[in-house]
Amino acid sequence: MSPSSSSSRKEIRDLCVKSLDEKMVGTTEKNIENGNGFYQYFFTNFPDLRVYFKGAEKYTGEDVKKSERFDKQGQRILLACHLLANVFDNEEVFKAYVRETINRHRIYKMDPALWMAFFTVFTGYLNSTGSLTDEQRAAWMSLGKEFNEESQLHLKNSNLPYVH
Ligand code: HEM
Secondary structure, eight states: OHHHHHHOHHHHHHHHHHHHHGGSSSSSHHHHHHHHEEEEEHHHHOOOGGGGGGOOTOOOOOHHHHOHHHHHHHHHHHHHHHHHTTTTSSHHHHHHHHHHHHHHHGGGGGOOTTTHHHHHHHHHHHHHHOOOOOOHHHHHHHHHHHHHHHHHHHHHHOOOOOOO
């Protein structure tokens, strides 16, 4: 079922954007922690995925917390998620940004199943700080479903491994 048949793209967009109110990007200590905190959650709860982060394969949440690399990377991932949410009601821009994201990750040779799994991780992070409603979680999973569909299509068209 396409998102437009249940909630409109604009409704999904607004729910996702709203869920990021408390996770703003920026330069204050709180802003930096919003991004770094994602990787603390990620590394603590999904340790098997640390393998993709060269040099940080053994990092604990505490190591991530102290890491300038993950302060910076935290802002990058958080900005990417803000962008996905904000442009969701512009379908072609959304899909082009998905393809760009896939292209940039080619070098990491990731398991293609991770493109859907990411949204379980990300909503888990938002939920872990008590700032996610059920409706917002559902909106992110709809966005994630489209993200994943475009990812797998793009991987297929690029002759790379994809999930059928
Ligand atoms: C579980 C899924 C994912 C894994 C395992 C993963 C892995 C990585 C790795 C290893 C890096 C390099 C960072 C470093 O080594 O310090 C990276 C960079 C990055 N990732 Fe991901 N990624 C995932 C999903 C995503 C998604 C869904 C997005 C977009 C919403 C994203 C956006 C970025 C951005 C913006 C960068 C910074 C570098 C660049 O722009 O090319 N990642 N990712």
